[in-house]
Amino acid sequence: MFKNKKILITGGTGSLGNALTQRLLEQGVDTIRIFSRNESKQLEMESKFNDERLRFLIGDVRDYERLERAVEDIHIVFHAAALKHVPVIEYNPFEAIKTNILGSQNVINACLHENVDRAICIGTDKAVSPLNTYGATKLLMEKLFVTAKNYLKKERHQTKFIALRYGNVLGSSGSVIPKFIDQIKNKEKLTITDSSMTRFSISMNEALDFILKATEIGKGSEIFVPKLKAYSILDVKDALFELLGKTEEQIVGIRPGEKLDEVLINKDEMKYTWEYQNMYMVINPSVQQHTPSLLDEFSEKKKIENMDVYSSDLVEKIPKDNLKKIFTDSKLLD
Secondary structure (H helix, E strand, O other): OOOOEEEEEOOOOOOHHHHHHHHHHHHHOEEEEEEEEHHHHHHHHHHHHHHOOEEEEOOOOOHHHHHHHHHOOOEEEEEEEOEEEEEEEEHHHHHHHHHHHHHHHHHHHHHHHHHHOEEEEEEEEHHOOEEEEEEHHHHHHHHHHHHHHHHHOOOOOOEEEEOOOOOOOOOOOHHHHHHHHHHOOOOOOEEEEEOOOOEOOOOOOHHHHHHHHHHHOOOEEEEEEEEEEEEEEHHHHHHHHHOOOOEEEEEEEOOOOOOOOOOOEEHHHHHHHEEEOOOEEEOOHHHHHHHHOOHHOOOEEEOOOOOOOOOOOOOOOOOHHHHHHHHHOOOOOO
C-alpha cells in the first residue's frame, strides 16, 4: 500500500516520527515530508537518514497556509504533532488548544483541500474519560477526525480519516521506565506514584505494526485500538532492581490529572466496539447513525463480549522475568 506513495508526517522529528520514517522508507515510499517546528531536530534527522526521499519542512500545524502547501500532492498524512506533557499543558491550556485541537482541524481542512487518500491521527489513552487538559484536547482531536466525513462531498473528496489510540510506547521520552533506570543508575530514590499502578505495554515496533495495519484496513471514521498486555509498576521496579541493583524507594502520590490505570476503551464506548483482525475498532454512534453501511464493510468483525472496560488493570500482565528480557532486548539499559 505504501510503495511509491508520498507521505507527510506532522511532528515528524519526534521518536515516533523517526521510527515511522525508517519503517516507511523500508516500504519503498516515493517521498516523506517531515513537518515540524524544530530545525535542530530536522538537521539531526537529515544527517541520520541521509536519504534523498526525505524532505524537511519547517512549519506549525497552527499555520494553515503553510500546512496546505505541505500537504500538496500527498497521498497519506500521519498526524503526530501535539503538545504532550501533562503538567506543561495544565499550566498552558490555551496553547494546547491551539496546537492539539485547532491544529488538528487545520490538518483536516488541508487534507480535504488537497484531496489526500488517507489521514491518520495518533491518539492516546488519555483521551478516554479525560482527567486532564491534554486528554481533553486529544479527545476533541479524535472527534474531529472521526466526524470529518460529514464534510466530505463524495463527488469531490476521497479522504479517509482514521483515528488511532494507544498508550505510551515502552521507554519513550517522559515515561516511567527511563526515569526509573536513571534514578537507579544515579543511586537516587525511586519515586513511585502508587504501588498499585498499572500501564499498557507497547513497544515501538508493535506501535508501528499497528499504525500501518490500521492505515491499510481503515475505511474512514473508525478509532482503532491495539490488543495489549499490561505491566504493574511493582513488577517494573523489581525487574529493574534485579538488573541494575537496588536503591531506596519513595511513594510520592499520583500527579494531578494522572490515572491509576490506563483505559483505552471505556464502558460507554464498549457498546460501539468490535473486534477486528486482532485489534479493537470503536465506531462513534453519530457516525453509525449517518453512515449505517460502514459496519457492513467489516465482514469479519465480532461484537465484544465479557469485557465491560478495556483497562490495564484487567488485562493479562507481563511477568517480571519477561519484563527483564524486554528491557534488555530493547537496549533501554544501555
